[in-house]
Amino acid sequence: MKKIIAILFLLVLSYGIYLSINSIPFGVSKTKVGNYYNLNGVKDTGANNIVTAVVLNYRGFDTLGEVTVLFLAVLGFSTILFTMKKKKSDNMPTPPSLILSIGCKFLFPFVLLFGIYIFIHGHLSPGGGFQGGAVIASAFLLFYLVKPSEKSSKKSFQLIESLSGMAFIVIGILGLVFGNYFLSNFLPKGIAGKLISAGIIPLIYIFIGIKVGSELTGIIDRLMGKNNEKQVK
Amino acid sequence: MIINILLIIAFGGAFLVYLAGKISGKLRNILSIIISLVILTLIVMLQGKEIEVNYFHFFNFPLMFRINVLSWFFALLISFLTTLSLIFSLNYMKGKENLDFYYLMLLLVNASMLAIVLSGDLLSFYIFWETMSWSTFLLISYNKGKAINAALKYIIMSIAGSLAMLLAIILIYIKFQSFDILFISTHINMSSQNFAILIFLLLSIGFGVKSAIVPLHAWLPDAHAEAPSPFSAILSGILIKMGIYGFLLLFYVILGLKILLSLNIWGIKLNYIFALLGAISVLVPSMIAIFQTDAKRVLAWSSIGQIGYIAIGITIGSSIGTAGGLFHLFSHTIFKALLFFSIAAVEYRTGTRDLNKLGGLMKKMPIVFIGCLISVLGLIGIPLTNGFVSKWLIYKALFLNQNYFLLFIALISTWAAILYGFKILHHIFLGQLSQEHIKVKKAPLGMQIPIMILSFLVLLFGIFPGLALKTINKLIVNIGFKSLSVNLFGIVSETGPLNIINIFAGLMAILLLIIIVFKLGKKKTNIKQDDNYAAGSYIPIDKYHFTSNFYAPLFGIIKPLLIDHIDNFYLWVANRIRSLSDKVRKIYCGNVNVYVIYIIGFAALLIILKIGLKLW
């Protein structure tokens, strides 16, 4: 019964979407705003990667919100799991195999480096702070796989998160001070294509990278069950 | 300016008294009486003045106070009764809990009522009307227990009434772009008949709830019975008269006599319908009152009945009727407050107000007995009491108006009043003294003083009705009636003068006759109640208390008529809403899948409406 109702409703919904989608033809250039970004992005921001230019400069405020959302996720995550009963599990997790542990130890610095590379070059090539941060977090995931009992310092993670978040805002406020607009690109834009160019974009991306890295690591850390053991029924 | 000061004292005083109560109880009591006396003097000083003050702008609507004869008359009654009630409370409320709150609310009700009658525009009228409603609500709840449901019924009905009133006020504003009562009254001619009927009906609901005209009376018996007794006196004595004040305002100030008499629905005159409702309010509640066993409930039902008289008086639209209605309002305030005070005094000493448990207190509490006797006489309308004058005027007006049907009902109801009046008197003060109450003491002085003052007033205005009739005459002239010629002893007119001296002389003659007849009769012998035996076995004394089921035969005949169907109807509605609520809240069934289905279903519904029905 429920299924039939659900399907009926969804059919109506799909029909509605079908009707409205007609006015959005597929694969045709149609937006004024997007064209503007493509045409003037490099000139305006000094970043080769237009998506980065949009994310951090034209719509930097969205990104601030986005960073906040991620911050929130970690916060909420740890709030919800905060009062969890800490149970000592009887059986220690099986130690990882030799291949895994050696391989991970070997890979860890490279992955970390790759993550850093990605967010530093966010304005030049595909990638950026979020992606880089995710890569960094995966490095820590490897690390945890090898040493499940390792206790990471949650305090320092939290500090890094909030400091880098604050740095983002402070850069924004500096923009307000020097350039009259919040988050305005007040630093010299340099020559597009060079590493040190595009004003505040790389700077912000570095902070975002650090922040996202530590946040995702925090989430992984929690989900790995460091201080909340698996429930035994 | 003096009005502003008056109301600032009234409202500020209430809170001041509350704060004083935090320091000491004595200070609070004294302060409350001082404040009420100050208000009373200020009002007396305002006699005959016509003042208008703008005091505030709510949004951009100017609010104003205005005093004229009508409002002065009511203000005087309000503050006078409140003063007496406060004096009475000194003893009655001694030792009860939350007294600060009690005094605060009592003074707040007083202040709000004053503000109502002094309001010059409908908006401030409404605002203070509501203030009165909620402070009354809190005060009725004060006694806890049964009082809670009574208060709830009261507040719900008055919210309903006041919302109707709000609607009417806003309609008026939209029509005339003003809340000023005088402005409206001068421009009402321009409005259509339908508009006037609409206003009439809506406002009638609002005022009707407060004054407990019959279909809207359901709150009154409970509320009057359960409120603290000094406050019951105010409730019955003056608070329900606020509704009458509202009606006067509506009938004669806003609509005016001419329009009032012309209003009709399908040819039936509205004021006649209203008078008919008044007549029902007189008849049925008076009957119901006979069968109550709780003394305060008797009085409560009787209040509805007396309000009915007033309603008849003020609606028939003749000057003598209106004067009668107003005079009855005035007398009712006095004798009903007196009755409530007497019963409160009895309750204070004996701890009960169940009529079947009381009896024979005449000698134990003589002053209270005399007070009660006088007030019952007033209630019944025996000559030389103020009740007689007012009822006479109302009957007269009905007679002159050739409303014989209403006259008939009013007369029958007087019999009912005699029955329940006598019942109260007999059950409490006459008959056998119950064993428990042998050691009952006299009422304290603080209670006797208000009782004595009021008893005196009942007789004073019964013998010299002109004292009040002069003001009332001015009042009815003020609201657009012909003047009556009044002297100290009554009314001088060709159609049927009222002269207390003549009546007094006649009465004396009858009295003399009765005394002579009684002197000729046999002497009675007193037998002690304990001297009775039944088949040789001793029966406990309580069984001899012959006052229970006083009017049992009568009750058997008309009982089915007197069940409070209207009250039951309201209860039924409340229960319906409750069960509806229980059904409706099943929508939130707790299953999150269903909730998502609601969301998608809503989207689908909107799309269907758009595509299928081509809405929007």
Place this chain on the structure above:
Amino acid sequence: MNPVYLIIIPLLSAFSIPLFGLISKKLVKFIPPLAMLFNAVYAILLIPQILKKPIVVLMGGYSLPFGINLFVGPLGIIFTGVIAIIGFIVSFYAINYIKEGDKEKYHMLYLLLLTGATGAVLTGDIFNLFVFCEILCISSFALVADLGDKRSIESSVKYLIQGSVGSGFMLLGIGLLYGQFGTLNMAHLAQIITEKYGAAQSIPIDLFIPFVFVIIGFGIEGSIFPLNAWLPDAHSSAPSTISAVLSGLAIEIGLYAIIRFVFTIFGITSILPALAILGLITLVIGEITAFAQANIKRMLAYSSIGQLGLIFFAISIGTSEAITGGLFQFLTHAFSKALLFLSVGYMIYRTKSMEISSFKGIGKKMPFASLAFLIGSFSLVGLPLFMGFSSKFIIVKSAILKNSTLFNILIMVVLLCTIIEGAYFFKVIQTIYFKKSNNIEIKKAPATAVIAFFILIIIIIGLGIYPNEVFKILQCGATELLDKSQYIRSVLG
């Protein structure tokens, strides 16, 4: 005076809480009140300037519609001001109230929730609106679960599922709009829509479908009738401070978004009567459901649904005065409901029960909390001298002035609902004051709570007696909503 600080300062202070936490754990709880106090003062100082001319703030200095802008008009500043004032009072109250759990995280989440709310009402960009709404939503998911007990986790899960559907719909609607019109800026969007469809009699279907999605997306946050199943659960199981903020502010953000879309962006006035009926159904359902509740917080939550329906109804009447009344009702509801939840908070805390029957005779033991409840409920029922009267008065007046049979009937229903509302509120008042108490030793509420009560009481009575100045500001808000071209002009120049 740059309104961007209204968003930045709370955000910055939220981020800085862990730092202060390092210095002293006790310091943390004073940061939210300070940040909100700043916002409140700043918002009030901005008002005169904004009434003259709305402020448009560009982010990053790019010309519109390419950058993001904040539009700080009368409407925005009203909402911001209310958010800041209530945020301040509630966080002040929370200084002593929040004792268990991770305090730092609670305060951070709380500040972020308010940041989200402020951002959502100030932004001039639909995608940005979506982002801020998500901040609001996600922080409220977490805060609802803050107590960590059985009921709060369950409520939070249900809230999250419905909220995700809502955010999905929002994004879908925004995506469709972007696809059609190629812009995300509200004013630009409004301009294009007016140019393209301004003359059309009925709403074209390809405009209607995104409209449906957006309305439903924000309607879930704004708890319109069939979409509000999460609300009673979430509001009743969150900590009382959070219930106060959620009920008083969060759901109104959804409402704000809807009216912004209906009036400014789409400019669809033909749908207004339907929305009015929807609001009315919400009102009726909310009040009737609240009538039989035994759990005080659920009762208040359902009453919030009812109040929201009333606001929605008032705004959907669509005249300037009615919208003003609706906004006024929003103020009333925000302040009164916050007061109610806060007062109930300590009662629950002391009696350890949410059943109404367990509050018997508490009036004597907790006089201030009970007084707060009394005044809050009087105000909500709409008794004079309190704020609720001012707003209800305006609403009734404007509905009658509309002079259509439909609205005359609807306003009758509204008034009937008021009676029901009165019935259940007065019943609780009687339980609190006039029932025999259970003779348990109950302590009074602490000073911080009492101060919070009194600030709210003063606001409620003050605006109940003297609403004139606020009324003028609200009128400007209504004008802003109704005058679409003015909005477009002031943003795009």
Place this chain on the structure above:
Amino acid sequence: MVYYIGAFGLIIIGLYVLMVKRNLIKMIIGISLINTGLNLFLISVGFIKLGTAPIFSKPGLNPKIMVDPLPQAMVLTAIVISVATLAMALALAIRLYEHHGTLDMGKIKDQKW
């Protein structure tokens, strides 16, 4: 066009899951499906046939045929938001299981009426 169908297919499937499936984990998967579908939809809105990525990674690229960068930026944000929601949902699921010993949302109905 197939992208649109795919995107909306995912969304519809996700909604169906939310309406019919009672297991919380499945519902969370449904939410993920909706979000993925949305991201796909946004990206396809900005798509241009034969378009290139909006990155001037080598000189001589024609900005006229680049795809629209704005939906991509939006998707970036949307992904982060969906990750956040997902994280919250998983944390809640863990706690819910701890409290109720089940993840069947049809059975967890303490909060009702």
